[in-house]
Amino acid sequence: MKAAFHTGKKEISIREIDMPEPGENEYLVKIKSCAICGSDIWWPNDAVSNEPVHGHESAGEIVKCGKNAKKFKSGDKVVCYAILGCGKCVHCAKGMLTYCKAKKFVEGGFQEYAAFNESLLFPCPENTDWVTASLLSDAIGVPLRGLRRLPVNENDTVSVWGLGPLGLLQIMFLKANGVKKIIGIDTVNERLESARKLGASDTINPKEKDTVAGLMGLTNSLGTDKAYVYIRHPKVTEDVFKSTRDGASICTFTGLDGKYELQEWYERTLVWSFYFMSSEYEENLKFIKEKNIELKSVVSHVYPLEKINEAFKKRFEEQDKSLKIVINMN
Ligand SMILES: [Zn+2]
Ligand SMILES: [Zn+2]
Missing domain, CATH: 3.40.50.720 (NAD(P)-binding Rossmann-like Domain)
Known part of the structure; x- marks a missing residue:
């Protein structure tokens, strides 16, 4: 399968790598779309060793379930969350993962397949196109949390x-x-x-x-x-x-x-106001639906994975010509 690696200043290389195997509580997801985030500021910097595959605004389809992963089944459409809590602390117990002191930031959207822990996946509403699906996590979660906080x-x-x-x-x-x-x-x-x-x-x-x-x-x-x-x-x-x-x-x-x-x-x-709580996801979807929000009005470009370099250049160096850019893995 193909994966996009940050290999140098303003340089991303597509490499063939082995398909990941989902762990017991994980799902293998065929990534369909992943939006570039304003926080993807690694791009202009030097690459570091063992840099993971980036991309944290992804959506896709479950293709394989780990032994103990029961929440979804193969074929389900999912939207990815980016914060993995420790699962043991007082904040995690309340579902407030962004407050967890041992939280991990999970990426992996800029590749064809990725294994995600069950707690990182939300169900994607039916009849949602993949470009819109990539905006249902971070992109709506951040401004809507802002409206809840203030x-x-x-x-x-x-x-x-x-x-x-x-x-x-x-x-x-x-x-x-x-x-x-x-x-x-x-x-x-x-x-x-x-x-x-x-x-x-x-x-x-x-x-x-x-x-x-x-x-x-x-x-x-x-x-x-x-x-x-x-x-x-x-x-x-x-x-x-x-x-x-x-x-x-x-x-x-x-x-x-x-x-x-x-x-x-x-x-x-x-x-x-920081990111959003996973408990807000359903409420966010309700808001978008009830208010009839056309999320794609902030999307200016959709690029295939092979053109990810061009996509990043457009996003960060041509701000007069670009808004949200989505990488499409269809
Ligand atoms: Zn983001
Ligand atoms: Zn925790």
């Missing part, structure tokens, strides 16, 4: 910082929740255009005008009620605090860089 009201004024695929999905989900004033911020004009198409009422390009002044101008000089922040940069941190009103809430997905003194920012609430 809920919105329809009349809130909301800023979204960083309009990669997740920022754009955040905008779609805010709009689906009835929010009318959604202001998208990014330095790439094509992404601002996408944001307006997908539900932003206004957009600001910090390269063209002062972001804080722009946000003040759009909120009667009050500042926004809420901010969802997908960028980690000291200037962004400063601007986020300056452009939110007293009593506002800020949700960061990456942590905030730079220095800030919370006591200077009257009654701000700062929330950090």
Whole structure:
């Protein structure tokens, strides 16, 4: 079978390797699709020895079941989760695997077959195409957890910082929740255009005008009620605090860089939202279905595994021409 290995700076090589055997509690999955994530930042760096096959936003079909793996059967369609908990600690017992101190980050989506532990697989809804299926884990899980960690009201004024695929999905989900004033911020004009198409009422390009002044101008000089922040940069941190009103809430997905003194920012609430809990999966699917969200509106390209180098180049070096990119193994 074919697998994509990171073999050097901006270099991925396709190699023939042996098919994995599923362990007792594992399933062998024929991967059908795997999306490139904004966090796939290994790509421009040197390869390290024994680097695993990357790709953590995958979906596929079960082709073989381990001896004790009873949850699924051959032929079932599944979506992959990326956090494997230790299964023994207090957090794992509550299903909060992202808090587990011994958790492992599981990849392996950029290859034709992979063995996954039972706890890493969710059932994929029937009639879902494979491109959409690859977006049902991370891509919707992150912005929807953001909305749970920091809920919105329809009349809130909301800023979204960083309009990669997740920022754009955040905008779609805010709009689906009835929010009318959604202001998208990014330095790439094509992404601002996408944001307006997908539900932003206004957009600001910090390269063209002062972001804080722009946000003040759009909120009667009050500042926004809420901010969802997908960028980690000291200037962004400063601007986020300056452009939110007293009593506002800020949700960061990456942590905030730079220095800030919370006591200077009257009654701000700062929330950090990381990945998503596996217990949220079904609720996420329900949201997408009920709100009739077309997830593929954030997908700009689909590439076969053989063209994975081209796909990564497009994703990270041509941000004006690309959004979510999915590798298709059909
Ligand atoms: Zn991801
Ligand atoms: Zn644990």
